[in-house]
Amino acid sequence: MHETKSRLLYILLYLWQNTDAEHYATTGDILTYLKENGISCDRKTIPGDIAKLCDIGIDIEEERSRENRYSLSSHLFTLPEVKLLMDAVGSSKFITAKKSSELANKLSQMTSVYQSEELKRNIYISERVKPMNEQIYYLVDNINTAINQGKQISFLYFHYNQYREEVPNNDGKRYHFSPYYLVWNEDHYYVVGFCEKHQRITTFRVDRMKSISILCSDAVPQPKDFNLPDFTRQVFDMYDGTKEKVTLLCKNELMNYIVDKFGDEVETSPTDNSHFKAVVEVSVSQTFFAWVFQFNGDIIITNPSAVVSRYREMLENALK
Known part of the structure; x- marks a missing residue:
């Protein structure tokens, strides 16, 4: 037997x-x-x-x-599925070049040796900015473990100064944090949870975290009315703060950008042969103004007048 x-x-x-x-x-x-x-x-x-x-x-x-x-006849993944996963790994800014190569090779083993050779010939590890810190991969694993166990974590957090040196936040003291979710946004991992220092639910970027420890303390319970999609829209999609309806005049070729940013149900209507109007709900902040600015006048804020004035004031200050 x-x-x-x-x-x-x-x-x-x-x-x-x-x-x-x-x-x-x-x-x-x-x-x-x-x-x-x-x-x-x-x-x-x-x-x-x-x-x-x-x-x-x-x-x-x-x-x-x-x-x-x-x-x-069929492996766990089809060839296009494996290729898609390998491309995602290769182009990710979050995963180091070394780890990208390792993961791509492992993914190629999900197929036959013949298909694996085809995939390897087409592997391209993006030369876009990638992190050097191999520990990032394991920071995510520690956070995920803490979430599954319902435990708090502590960690150090840093930012870069003008000399590209790491400067510790919080006067070098450790943050105590109850992690609820790991969120992938704009090619970065964020952990969402309750921060003891801030006494509210907030986010930290994982690649700015160091020395994560899983604590014995149970995590602060997640509020029953907490809605992750709403929270991430507030934090990442220009909805953080008081919401306000803003009218944008956009060139026709920018419709893809409007839909990508505000969703399929965004309110739009043609204005002339070259432009359309979009009414969007955003937090009027530097994040929103910076998003508008990148289109170099092809998107113009037309209403309300107070928002138009604030944007002009920001531009004037930038030129001083």
Whole structure:
């Protein structure tokens, strides 16, 4: 019985690594592989073993001929899915170049050796800004563990000064924090939770955290009425503070940007052949003004007048 179980696992492993929709393994191929791994059986045993694997849901395609051929028709991920995941890993600013390569290689093993080679030939680890700190990968793991265990964490937090030196926040004292969620936004990881120092729910960027310790203290319970989507919209999408309806005059080619930023249900209407109007609800802040400014006049704030004045005042101050 032990040898039968081992044989089934070896057959499955061989089919996983060496077959796909375009590549088959013959009965002889499987027998040779088993022999190389110290397992002997005859040719008549293989069809029965394949049937047992199919009985438990393994998708193996059989092609009957003078010598039967077999292939694992579907792996855990399809080839496009693996490619998508590898591209996400490679382009992420959060994951170091070294870790990106390691993860991409592991993901390529979710396919056959033939598909893996295709993927590796197309691997591109982005040269965009990537962190040097390998510890970031493990900071996320520690935070996730604390969330699952319902425990508080403590950590150091820092920012960069004008000399690109790390400067500790909070006078170098550790923050005590009850983590609720890890949120990915604008290619950065943030932890959302209750901060003891601020006495409210807030966020910290994970790559600015150091020396995370999981404490014995239970986390402060999450408020029952806390809504994560609403909170992240407030923090990350220009809704932090008092909301106000603002009218924007936009060039037609910028509709994609408006929809990407404010969603499919944003209120818009054409104004002339070249422009449309968008009415959006935002927090009137530097974050919002900076977003408008990047379009170099192709998006203009037209209403309310107080917001128009504040934006002009900000521009005038910037030119002084």
